[in-house]
Amino acid sequence: MKYAKNILETIGNTPLVKINKITKEIDALVLAKVETFNPGNSVKDRMAVKMIEDAEADGRLKPGGTIIEGTSGNTGMGLALGAIIKGYKLICVITDKQSKEKMDILRAVGAKVIVCPTDVEPTDPRSYYSVSKRLSEEVPNAWYVNQYDNPSNALAHYEQTGPEIWEQTEGKVTHFVVGVGTGGTISGVAKYLKEQNPNVKIWGVDTYGSVFKKYHETGIFDENEIYSYITEGIGEDILPKNVDFSLIDGFTKVTDKDAAVFTRKLALEEGIFVGNSAGAAIKGVLQLKEHFKPEDVVVVLFHDSGSRYVGKIFNDDWMRERGFLEEEITKAEDLIKDHIDKPLVTVKTEELVSHAIERMKKYKISQIPVVDSKGFVGSVDEADLFRSYVEDKDIADKPIKEVMGKPFPVVKASVPVEEISKLITKENQAVLVDLGESKFHIITKHDIISAIK
Template sequence: MKYAKNILETIGNTPLVKINTLTKDLPCLVLSKYETFNPGNSTKDRMALKMIEDAEADGRLKPGGTIIEGTSGNTGMGLALAAIVKGYKCVFVISDKQSKEKMDILRAVGAKVVVCPTNVEPTDPRSYYSVSKRLSEETPNSWYVNQYDNPSNAAAHYESTGPEIWEQTNGKVTHFVVGVGTGGTISGVGKYLKEQNPNIKVWGVDTYGSVFKKYHETGEFDENEIYPYITEGIGEDILPENVDFSLIDGFTKVTDKDAAIYTQKLAKVEGMFLGNSAGSAIKGVLQLKEHFTKDDVVVVLFHDHGSRYVGKMFNDEWMRERGFIEDKITTAEDLVKNTEAQDLVTVKTEELVSHAIERMKKYKISQIPVEDSTGFVGAIDEADLLRMYIENKDISDLPIKDVMHKPFPVVGKSTAIEAISKLFNRDNNAVLVKLDNGTHQIITKYDIISAL
């Protein structure tokens, strides 16, 4: 019978899969090293097992110990699987920008998860680097993994991923492209491949908000380049010891938007249900088009699985909120299509100003149409109320008809955005859209700006 003695024996030997449609305009053959076939669904399984085995061998990790690590999710999963088989406990520290799915998966395999804020300095005691170190100091019989500086990280890819790529391409690989986070994958694979053929080019994919690209090109660690970003699993605000810049021929940066869009495209066009960094990686390959010829064989590594991003990159509402879905918005109907099911908030002429204020607070809006039995007869907005309150502190007891200004303009659903924009001025902050069912919706300046 042929079977694995435990789940850890299934790590590695992942397939190379050709990318067909997204790379059709490139002159070269593009193959993906499809790491989701690992049991923890990511390339991190390789280095997680290697780091544990090396720590066991030299006594850093003792029987019954607790494994502590700061992770974006995938390393934690690999460590957790090995810990289950080998009998260790796990505590993982994760930043709050990571997907809920990642946190839930880590808890599902028995790990304790501690969530830390993303937008703090690495040296801040609240950062996931600092919290990981503190927990390791406070927890008896624990081992702090530190994947960023742990040499076993890169060694795992030197010993397994690199040789697999070389063998699977029959030594014909000419370029290796991969997203860079801890640096273990690019450094381990890059070292092995360049030992086989020094002419192989190794390219890192970076993200905006990370320091790698500029540091590689100039040697300057520019703190002004550090700012929050959405892309998960790549980029850093530190320089991990595992990043061997001497092995890297260059970096290309990919935006959060492109990373998210191409993550969806891989699924919808290639049938590859992958994680956020895969979108960055394939867009990075496309950005490097000028570096490839018809004889080249480009291998791009895809780190993890799409199931960890269902609530984010694969959720159109999440994508739309961040401006990552480019809906075609040209008319009034396009602007209000997401609010058609909501009733328009209005106020009657005989109601008191206090009623309007209550509705503004409840619905978090800045302007309200005023109506009577004949239809819309006026409007009121927060600027009016503020100005009038300064003049009269008892304004809240006045009827709306005494403080309202002229009604908002009403347009048809097919009115062009350009025409609507011209209706906004110093005295008018909104436009009403009449829909086919006779109801109305409101368009504000903010709606116009959001559409842009």
């Protein structure tokens, strides 16, 4: 009978899948190494188990010990599988930018999850690097994995992923393209492939806010390049020892928006439901197309599963909030369609200023139309109210009609966005949209800015 003795024996031998529609502009054959077929649904299963086994072999990890690691989620999953089968405890330190799905999955497989802020320096005691190191010193019988500098990370891909790609392409692979985070995948695969054929080109996919591309090209670690970004699993604000820049031929950077949009394209156009870094990787391939010839075989690695991004990349509201959703916004009704079901907040002429302030706080809004029995007769804006309060501390107890400004302009739902933009000025902060049947909605400067792609 053929069966695996435990789940760890199912790691590896993931398929190569041809990309057809997205890469139709590329003459070369583009093949994806789809790592979601691993039991933990990511490429990180390979190096997680390798790091555990090497630590067991040299005594760093002792029976009944606690494994501690800073992770974006996928390495944690691989470590969890190893910990379950081999009888260890696991503490995963994760940043707050990672998806809720990743955190929930880690807890589901028995890991204790500690969440740290993203927007701090690596040396900050609150960073997930620092917290991981501190816990490894405080927790008895603990082993700190440190995937960034642990040589077993790259070695796993030298021993497994690289040989699989070489065998699956029958040695015809000419280019390998992959997102770079800890550096283990790109460096391990690159070392193996270049040993087989020194002419194989290795391309790393980086993200804006990360230091890899500039450092590779100039040797300068530019702290000005470091800023917060959304794409998960690739890019760094440090230089991990596992990134062997001498093996990498070049980097291309992909925006957060492109990474998200192309992650969705892979699902919709290729039927490949993979994660955020896969979208960045395939967009990176498209950006590199002038480097490929018709006879080339380009292998791009997709790190993990789309199931970890259901609440983010595959959520329309999340995408829309960040301006990532490919929607054409041309009319007034397009600007308000996401919140058209919310009632228009108004204030009456005889109500007190304090009532308007309370409504602004409750609904987190900055402008309110003023109405009386005849309809819209004025408006109040938080900036105007603030100025009035500075001049008169008793303003809160006065009626709105004493402080209100001119009423907001009213437009039809079909009015072009360009016309609305002209109506919003320093003196006029909003426009009302007439939806018919005595129903109105409000468009603010924030709505216009949110619509800019």
